[in-house]
Structure formats: C-alpha cells, structure tokens
Amino acid sequence: MAGFKETSGVHTAYFSWVGRALFLAMIVLSSSIYLLQQCEIPIPKWVNNYMNDFLCMPIVLSICLVVVRKLQGRHTHRLPWWVIFCLTLYFSLYFEYYLPQVSIRYTSDIIDVLLYFAGALLFFLFTMLKPIKKE
Amino acid sequence: MESVTYRRCQACATINENRDYCKNCGALINLSLKRQIERERSEKKKTEAKRLQEPDAITKFFNHIRHHRNPIIRGLGRIVYSVWVVIFGIGAFLAYLIGYIAA
Numbered sequence: 001m002a003g004f005k006e007t008s009g010v011h012t013a014y015f016s017w018v019g020r021a022l023f024l025a026m027i028v029l030s031s032s033i034y035l036l037q038q039c040e041i042p043i044p045k046w047v048n049n050y051m052n053d054f055l056c057m058p059i060v061l062s063i064c065l066v067v068v069r070k071l072q073g074r075h076t077h078r079l080p081w082w083v084i085f086c087l088t089l090y091f092s093l094y095f096e097y098y099l100p101q102v103s104i105r106y107t108s109d110i111i112d113v114l115l116y117f118a119g120a121l122l123f124f125l126f127t128m129l130k131p132i133k134k135e
Numbered sequence: 136m137e138s139v140t141y142r143r144c145q146a147c148a149t150i151n152e153n154r155d156y157c158k159n160c161g162a163l164i165n166l167s168l169k170r171q172i173e174r175e176r177s178e179k180k181k182t183e184a185k186r187l188q189e190p191d192a193i194t195k196f197f198n199h200i201r202h203h204r205n206p207i208i209r210g211l212g213r214i215v216y217s218v219w220v221v222i223f224g225i226g227a228f229l230a231y232l233i234g235y236i237a238a
Contacts, residue, residue: 071218
C-alpha cells in the first residue's frame with residue numbers, strides 16, 4: 001500500500017507524548033460531556049451543542065492515523081489534506097444531511113459542519129507542525 | 136575387523152571410542168555430523184527467510200489485478216488496494232458507531 005507522506009523521526013518523537021496527551025484529553029472531555037448530557041446535568045449551551053462536534057474529527061482522524069501506522073508498521077506517516085477533507089465531508093453529510101432525514105434525534109446545523117472542518121483543520125495543522133530546533 | 140575411532144571431546148577432554156556424542160558431557164564430538172547439522176540448520180533458515188519474503192496469496196492476487204491488462208480492473212484493483220480505503224472504512228465505521236451511541 002502506498003500514498004503516505006513521511007514526517008521526520010524527530011517530529012514523531014517530539015509529538016508522541018503531546019499527541020497522546022491531547023488525544024486522551026479529547027476522549028475524556030467528549031465522554032464527560034456525553035455523560036453529563038445523559039444524566040441531564042446542566043452545562044453551558046455552547047458546550048452542550050458544539051463541543052463534541054468540534055472534538056469529533058480530531059478524535060476520528062487520530063484513530064485512523066494510529067490504525068494505519070500500525071498496519072504499515074511505520075510511525076512517521078501523516079494523513080494528506082485530501083483524505084482529511086474527504087472524511088470530514090463524509091461526516092458532515094452523514095450527520096448533518098443523511099441522519100436528520102432518517103431520525104428525529106438529529107438536526108441539521110451549518111455551525112456543526114463548520115466545527116467539523118475546524119477540528120479537521122486543527123488536526124491537520126498539528127500533524128504539519130515541526131519542532132523548534134534549538135540553536 | 137571393524138575400525139575404531141577415537142574422538143576427544145573439546146569441552147571436557149574425555150576420549151570417546153566410536154561415539155558421536157561425548158559419554159561424559161553429551162557434547163557433539165563428531166565433526167562431520169556437526170557440519171551436517173549446521174548445514175541443515177542453515178538451509179532451513181534460508182528456506183524460512185525465502186518463505187517469509189514471498190508475498191501471501193492476497194498480496195499476489197492484488198499485485199496481479201493492479202497490473203491487469205484491462206484498465207477498469209487495474210483501476211479498481213489500485214483503489215481497493217489503497218490504504219485510503221482502510222481509512223475511509225474506519226471513518227465510516229466510527230461514524231456509524233457515533234451515530235448509534237448518540238441516537
């Protein structure tokens with residue numbers, strides 16, 4: 001299988017713990033919000049409506065990246081922009097166009113779509129970042 | 136009359152009569168037998184390495200259709216074999232899972 005872009009080993013080593021910590025923080029945060037919603041504990045409206053939509057794409061893309069890195073056996077790959085874009089577009093269409101038509105639980109919201117893309121952009125920028133070299 | 140072969144064990148210096156293995160410590164003292172075992176081991180290692188290098192049936196199949204004469208089959212093979220299909224598969228599964236949990 002081919003088509004990956006390589007990042008430097010330094011880059012991976014530099015971000016391994018930062019990436020893991022961020023990923024865990026996002027999982028904990030989104031799970032907490034979901035549990036609070038299920039328990040009907042009042043939380044700020046913007047957190048209730050938008051936070052999980054913003055965290056969705058970074059979590060999904062991180063899982064995809066980890067699985068593909070495991071499959072490839074290389075830990076220096078990163079996802080190209082068009083794959084991130086297509087996956088985000090798929091999520092936007094699935095959650096904001098398809099599911100609202102088949103389930104009353106879901107409603108279409110353009111802000112959710114913007115948040116999906118914002119989260120994906122954040123993930124892309126994070127994976128693109130290079131470590132600061134010490135003089 | 137049968138010939139008698141004396142072999143000195145390199146490990147414990149015991150003199151052995153018509154033996155491949157030392158009667159004292161059990162070490163292999165027959166040099167030709169030792170070489171034969173080493174040769175067999177080396178050949179086995181090479182065969183194993185060759186077997187591991189060879190692609191499995193699925194890889195062979197995809198390699199075949201990726202270089203197929205028909206451009207449609209070739210294109211389909213390249214799409215299916217691409218790692219991005221795996222990513223989209225994982226993404227689609229996660230979307231379904233999130234949708235199922237949230238509903």
